[in-house]
Amino acid sequence: MSLLQPYFQQCPTAFTPAVSVPAPCLSFYISVSKRSVISCCSSQSQTTVINGKLDSRIFDRDEIRLGLPSKGRMAADTLDLLKDCQLSIKQVNPRQYVARIPQLSNLEVWFQRPKDIVRKLLSGDLDLGIVGFDTVSEYGQGNEDLIIVHDALEYGDCRLSLAIPKYGIFENINSLKELAQMPQWTVEKPLRVATGFSYLVPKFMKENGLKHVIFSTADGALEAAPAMGIADAILDLVSSGTTLRENNLKEIEGGVVLESQAVLVASRKALIQRKGALDTTHEILERFEAHLRALGQFTVTANMRGRSAEEVAERVLSQPSLSGLQGPTVSPVFRKHDGKVAADYYAIVICVPKKALYKSVQQLRAIGGSGVLISPLTYIFDEETPRWRELLSKLGL
Ligand SMILES: Nc1ncnc2c1ncn2[C@@H]1O[C@H](COP(=O)(O)OP(=O)(O)OP(=O)(O)O)[C@@H](O)[C@H]1O
Ligand SMILES: O=P(O)(O)OC[C@H]1O[C@H](OP(=O)(O)OP(=O)(O)O)[C@H](O)[C@@H]1O
Ligand SMILES: [Mg+2]
Structure with a gap:
């Protein structure tokens, strides 16, 4: 716990550490409020490097602008995705075309027709947008200023x-x-x-x-x-x-x-030159990735009799569908026997792909797992999202 303390201290949210398991790969549980989930996970902000010539229009406004479909088949699913990522939009009336996401204080949301979102990204009137990949390809016409930040938001498939x-x-x-x-x-x-x-x-x-x-x-x-x-x-x-x-x-x-689905697209110029644009994009991207990754997984908890955590872990890892994201978390379950406290059972926690759920349960039972509990996952935050690395490299940063 002491190793993690400096990180938690950076995090303004109150938390309750519950369990810690020895290195090399530490699993830990803390409680955080929904609002602060990202601030606890992204520990450092990025430095924006300014390349080449600056576009004077970039400095006409301080807010970062995100374009969202105002109506049509992408509109409702886009709002749902943002809500699932704890980025709900405050819009007083559906006919009001400007709105805010309270979690992202420097961001303005503008509701526009999908093709206009792409046009306005190109003209510098929007910085980020969510539209179908078909719309980006048709109206973006291969313009190099457009960068796909997330290419698979998993709706709007066609x-x-x-x-x-x-x-x-x-x-x-x-x-x-x-x-x-x-x-x-x-x-x-x-x-x-x-x-x-x-x-x-x-x-x-x-x-x-x-x-x-x-x-x-x-x-x-x-x-x-x-x-x-x-x-x-x-x-x-x-x-x-x-x-x-x-x-x-x-x-x-x-x-x-x-092939098309909804994507998060950005103006390269805005990401490089507009203050805060890259940090905000990082936060949105992290939330999307964490949510979408979790959509395909369940958390599986089970109890297993064993002599030691290592022995239980070995049994779990002998099964092809039980390796989890990085490996199983194995924690001793302490019980009192004849006045003595001892651990003869271990609780194991793993993530399994939804598609492999039944196979995983069968494999768990085969190695002595009992009391198998399955719960949905809300977010999976990796150390760093591969798409973020890719974005920085596309931007030459
Ligand atoms: N069956 C489908 N037909 C059309 N679009 C689909 C379909 N399935 C998913 N989509 C996605 O929805 C988008 C169309 O959304 P919408 O109807 O709101 O916009 P639009 O037709 O481009 O707008 P407008 O009506 O202004 O031309 C497409 O660009 C595509 O990405
Ligand atoms: O494969 P499907 O599920 O049948 O969807 C395809 C149809 O949906 C869209 O039309 P839309 O409903 O937007 O009507 P429109 O052609 O009148 O714009 C698209 O232009 C196709 O016509
Ligand atoms: Mg049609």
Whole structure:
């Protein structure tokens, strides 16, 4: 405990250390309030190094701005993610487009349409944003100022995919290659593609050797275009595939332009030049990573008879699904026998992937585990998140 004391003293929150287990890998339990969970985990703030020329617009405001989808299918899930990370948004009215996250005092939240979030990141009017990867790719157009800070927020899953009719001349066409080789497409009579993605799709067609193609667009319900005689193929977002199926269309091999889900994206310029932007991004990233990592895991606690903690640990580690994140935490359970206190049972605590839960319980029982308790995990904070390291390296820091 004395080793950890200096760290806890930096942390303003009251805590109660409960158990300590000998080195080399120390497990410990403390109680902290939900509000202070991050301040206890990130021990040092980052120094922002300023590179190259400064953008004067960066200094027009002190607040860091985060753009969130104002409506549509990403909006509710984005608010839910933030809430799950103890970053609930204070918004008096859903029609009010500016809001605050009390936990992040230097941050302003601005609700915008997803494509406008990307445009405003590029113009310097927003510093951070949460949108679909498809939107970043389409409206960001490969601009190097955009940096994906977290590429997998685990909602908004879909793919940008080419679809053609199941019937007529397309009946036996099942791949992009076969589509490209159809003799029907000529300079006079090109393949007509309806899409809302006017940057990504022509680029994709060119890269895949489709020479004779023309494009049309509409604001929605693109799946109607082939049956209406407006297009031969469509390129749109697909998630369940229901809309394609209900309109007699099929996806083909090689026709996926990109896979998408919600991402946290930032302006490189803002991260490098705006005071506090990198620290705030670090905190948001840590919270997201810790929450998303925990989503896939359960904590498993069990009791096991044994001669020593090492002997119990050896038995646990002999099972392939019981190694936990770093190894099992093994603690003696003290009982009184004939007036003497002794430990003949040990409590083991491990994290197991949700998918491997039943297998883990079986393995625990096989080595003598009893009283197996399963609880959900809220956060898993690593020493450092790999995405943070990656971000610093992308920024050249
Ligand atoms: N089946 C789906 N169809 C469309 N978008 C999906 C689907 N599943 C997930 N998404 C995600 O949701 C985003 C669309 O959200 P939304 O409908 O709010 O925005 P939008 O259509 O871009 O906005 P606007 O209506 O202003 O054009 C997509 O960019 C994508 O990332
Ligand atoms: O694979 P699915 O689950 O069926 O989802 C795909 C459909 O959802 C989206 O349309 P949206 O519902 O936004 O309507 P819109 O085309 O009128 O904008 C997208 O443009 C597809 O049409
Ligand atoms: Mg649609």
